[in-house]
Amino acid sequence: MLNFSLIGAGRIGYMHAKIIKAHPKSNLKYVYDVNSKLANDVVKLTGCAKAKSPEQAINSKDIDAVLIASATPTHTKFITTAAKAGKAIFCEKPIDLNIKKVNQCENNIKNYKVPIQIGFNRRFDLSHAKVQKACLNKEIGDLEMVVITSRDPQPPSIDYLKAAGGFFRDATIHDFDLTRFILGNDPVVQISAFGEALFDKNAKKIKDQDTGMFILKSKKGVLIHINNSRRAVYGYDQRVEIFGSKGMVISNNQVPNSVEKFTNKSTNIKDPIHFFFMERYEKAYKDQFNEFVKCVLKKTNPKVTFDDGKKALIIANAAYKSLKSGKVVNIKF
Numbered sequence: 180m181l182n183f184s185l186i187g188a189g190r191i192g193y194m195h196a197k198i199i200k201a202h203p204k205s206n207l208k209y210v211y212d213v214n215s216k217l218a219n220d221v222v223k224l225t226g227c228a229k230a231k232s233p234e235q236a237i238n239s240k241d242i243d244a245v246l247i248a249s250a251t252p253t254h255t256k257f258i259t260t261a262a263k264a265g266k267a268i269f270c271e272k273p274i275d276l277n278i279k280k281v282n283q284c285e286n287n288i289k290n291y292k293v294p295i296q297i298g299f300n301r302r303f304d305l306s307h308a309k310v311q312k313a314c315l316n317k318e319i320g321d322l323e324m325v326v327i328t329s330r331d332p333q334p335p336s337i338d339y340l341k342a343a344g345g346f347f348r349d350a351t352i353h354d355f356d357l358t359r360f361i362l363g364n365d366p367v368v369q370i371s372a373f374g375e376a377l378f379d380k381n382a383k384k385i386k387d388q389d390t391g392m393f394i395l396k397s398k399k400g401v402l403i404h405i406n407n408s409r410r411a412v413y414g415y416d417q418r419v420e421i422f423g424s425k426g427m428v429i430s431n432n433q434v435p436n437s438v439e440k441f442t443n444k445s446t447n448i449k450d451p452i453h454f455f456f457m458e459r460y461e462k463a464y465k466d467q468f469n470e471f472v473k474c475v476l477k478k479t480n481p482k483v484t485f486d487d488g489k490k491a492l493i494i495a496n497a498a499y500k501s502l503k504s505g506k507v508v509n510i511k512f
């Protein structure tokens with residue numbers, strides 16, 4: 180059994196609390212959030228205790244692991260405290276928005292050998308993982324192209340945008356990680372990025388983007404296209420395609436049911452695809468947590484590491500450099 184403290188009880192923190200509660204080998208002992216009301220909601224849901232401080236939640240002798248789901252700028256501080264306390268760490272993406280803070284954190288924790296897993300949940304989606312396996316097993320021969328479409332149903336609030344640190348570091352970072360997951364040991368070496376605020380006034384106001392398009396190239400010459408939007412009127416659009424010398428594999432959008440309607444006006448009308456990430460990746464969030472619990476209990480290495488979190492941020496930073504300069508940028512890890 181793994182005893183947890185949860186730091187951050189907002190949107191994703193509450194979801195993690197539910198997952199910890201439901202897992203047969205984990206137990207939520209403490210929750211801490213600067214917003215006391217949100218911490219109370221988790222107490223109500225799970226019956227855990229409300230910690231008076233993050234230090235109390237993290238350093239408690241009766242916990243084995245810390246799940247960090249607080250606001251992004253707090254992650255490195257809590258990772259460091261948890262590593263020093265010898266606790267296993269699951270931390271939501273991104274590690275931070277500032278690569279200097281990430282490097283400093285890496286340096287601060289290098290002597291503490293605790294397992295750390297970063298919350299790149301899309302790697303645990305069964306369909307995306309099948310695409311990666313197909314690539315690894317050469318089911319499509321030699322890989323030539325990767326195409327990732329990732330579009331949110333609707334833009335977030337201006338407060339969210341201000342805290343998120345920019346579209347590429349907040350949203351596209353998932354796709355940069357998915358690209359690295361699919362390419363395996365063939366690193367991306369170049370990126371060309373475009374971004375615009377086409378429809379969201381809030382994004383425009385704070386000089387952020389709501390639409391992005393990226394071309395990357397790997398060391399072996401594989402070409403990768405990623406396209407992102409903060410608005411897709413038909414739901415959460417999540418598609419991954421790999422193309423190679425012997426064919427193509429697609430992880431397509433999923434619908435909540437398999438009903439199709441046929442009338443004299445139309446054929447093959449399906450219900451809308453999933454609304455957003457909580458629905459689309461419900462199983463992936465559970466599977467990534469299960470993997471973390473397994474790793475800690477069996478003392479094996481987590482599949483999504485601190486280094487993966489750092490490399491995704493390095494790609495996002497290169498994307499911003501390309502956007503600003505209008506040039507292709509070399510990626511150096």
Ligand SMILES: NC(=O)c1ccc[n+]([C@@H]2O[C@H](COP(=O)([O-])OP(=O)(O)OC[C@H]3O[C@@H](n4cnc5c(N)ncnc54)[C@H](O)[C@@H]3O)[C@@H](O)[C@H]2O)c1
Pocket residue numbers: 186187188189190191192211212213214217233248249250251253271272273298299300456
């Ligand atoms: N993997 C995914 O799919 C995914 C999805 C959404 C969010 N996230 C990540 O999860 C994190 C939280 O995002 P969210 O959408 O739940 O945001 P949120 O604003 O709903 O929740 C963040 C919570 O952190 C709390 N908080 C802020 N400072 C704190 C501190 N010093 N100590 C303790 N708690 C503190 C806030 O009060 C808030 O309740 C972000 O890093 C985000 O990037 C990941």
